[in-house]
Amino acid sequence: MNAYSGYNQIPMFRSDEEATSFITDKGLYCYKVMPFELKNVGATSQRLVNMMFAELIDKTMEALKKHLREAPLLSKPQPEKSLLLYLAVSDVTVSAVLIREENEFQFLVYYVSKTLFPTETRYLDMEKLALALITASRKLRPYFQAHSIEILTNFPLKQVL
Incomplete structure (x- = not known):
């Protein structure tokens, strides 16, 4: 054919x-x-x-x-345990992944992503990182209120702060 x-x-x-x-x-x-x-x-x-x-x-x-x-399953965080928040940015999206650690293993608790509007795509990477944190904190408010959160990213946060 x-x-x-x-x-x-x-x-x-x-x-x-x-x-x-x-x-x-x-x-x-x-x-x-x-x-x-x-x-x-x-x-x-x-x-x-x-x-x-x-x-x-x-x-x-x-x-x-x-x-x-084999899709990743969400796990329930342990009360009073701290959680890890990985932040990532790209040209068109920002993402955050909330993780809990147990016995040197990491388990997915929740993930959030946002497609950027055309005006937001012009943000600097550090501004996109701040947007990712704001988006995650709004969507994951109960986790932020009940647990201490450690933020991890490949950006130099100490230099900015």
Whole structure:
């Protein structure tokens, strides 16, 4: 099948060719490949593409199912224990991840992200970092009130403060 040309490369079943016949002054003709005008041409073409890429589709779906089964689960923080807040910024988003540590392992408590408005994308990285902290503190207020929070980032906060 030529994907660029699309439907006109799909061969007709021999028994269906008669249903596509037409008469001209030169004689009786019928289509040997599927014409655009037929009903369900789109569905037929999609089935053909699915058959061609069935193995790839199966592998992709299995990988997706595996990924969804292993999605990170949120954990409940222990009362009176301190939490870690990782802050990250990019050109178009700011993010925060709240973590609890237990026996040298880190467990996800909550995560927050915000897509920046066009005006916010022009902020300096340190301003975006402040925005990430403000966004996290507003959305995670109960955690901030009940626990001490240690902020971690790859930015030099001590120099700014």
